Amino acid sequence: MSRFVEIAAHLPPVSVPITEIGRELGMDSAQLRVFHRIFGFSHVRLAPGASQADLMVAAVSALPSFPEVRHRVKYVIQARTMPTAFPYPLNPLHEACGRLGLDHAVAFTVTEHACAGGLLGVHLCGEMLATDGDPDALGLVLTGEKIFTRVAKRVPGSSINGEGTAAALVSAAEQGRDRILAYASRAYPQFHGGEEVERATAEFQQVYPEALAEILTEVAAKAGMDLADVDFILPHNVAKVSWQRLCKQLGYPADRVFLDNIPITGHCFSADGFAAYRALVDNGRLKPGQHYIMATAGLGATFAATLVRH
Amino acid sequence: MPSQNHLPSREEVSAWLAERVARHARLRPQDVEADRPLTDYGLDSVSVFVLCGEFEDRHRVQVEPTSVWEHPTVRTLTDLLMESVAARDTLPSGTSGGDL
Structure with missing residues (x-):
């Protein structure tokens, strides 16, 4: 890794x-x-x-x-x-x-x-x-x-x-901080393309939380961990209520999902998780040895997560 | 607009919801089916949250936002809105409307 x-x-x-x-x-x-x-x-x-x-x-x-x-x-x-x-x-x-x-x-x-x-x-x-x-x-x-x-x-x-x-x-060096322990990605190509996405909105709303939950648990399992042992989730900045709902379903504490950037930056495409990392480190909240998952979904649709030890 | 102290019945809530959905979809309220997904009538999640917000303002209640997606039809969303009505008496005094 x-x-x-x-x-x-x-x-x-x-x-x-x-x-x-x-x-x-x-x-x-x-x-x-x-x-x-x-x-x-x-x-x-x-x-x-x-x-x-x-x-x-x-x-x-x-x-x-x-x-x-x-x-x-x-x-x-x-x-x-x-x-x-x-x-x-x-x-x-x-x-x-x-x-x-x-x-x-x-x-x-x-x-x-x-x-x-x-x-x-x-x-x-x-x-x-x-x-x-x-x-x-x-x-x-x-x-x-x-x-x-x-x-x-x-x-x-x-x-x-x-x-x-x-x-x-x-x-590629494995020694040092922020070692990447696992990456997981799943594609749902039935949602590819603008018009198809429009037609599939109801189905996408159904799939979205399930797919995001699956990718989170999958990346944790790949790293040999339980999701509960992950200290932070660094999410893509979409509706915070959707993350709160997901946390409720997973039994994961919502206060460990870093949502602080949503009112400041909005959603910045692929950059959200990286900007969240910067904010967590700069504020001294992420400690050496703690684990975090960068998690996101891309329209079209791909769900991905990367688990890292700080 | 009803008095904010009026506790609506289930029938009133269901009829109000069907009327709002019908208006959105440009249908007659009687053509809105209680068990059909709201997305079939063109309501996305923002539209449903807007409806819930309007309901909160009308009846001085709080609807739990994380539960909205689990109530995707007129019938089930009526259940959720009625839960908020039932819980209204437990709100702190002076609270007007909820999060939505």
């Missing part, structure tokens, strides 16, 4: 109230009240004038060790929910790599796992580094996205989205 060497988050400086975004999306006051009081959303962070490359560069620049380890970064993976974000020949990932002095690295994007792509990227980095042969080689996973379209501003019935980004350095 592998480990996180360092994780950084970039929260853009502009904090926009969801009432403003909701009005643009045609939401009425009753719907906004639900998003605020039941789902837990209040503001999202946006970066007007900043490009996707700017946001990724900002996240990487927040990694304190990056200047010293830049030359060791061999793989760069951008996890993206929006499959097409730029017209050819623009390529924000390659632009970011150029600006960061990472032209020597192999850089590519994963999209099909949507908001679960960040955890897929971490897993892929671990696999590539394990077979690389260079024990000093590192992977860099980039998450979080620029919101260009109306569709990207929200997940219907679930979240309002922001432009926070994150960067994670991954190593």
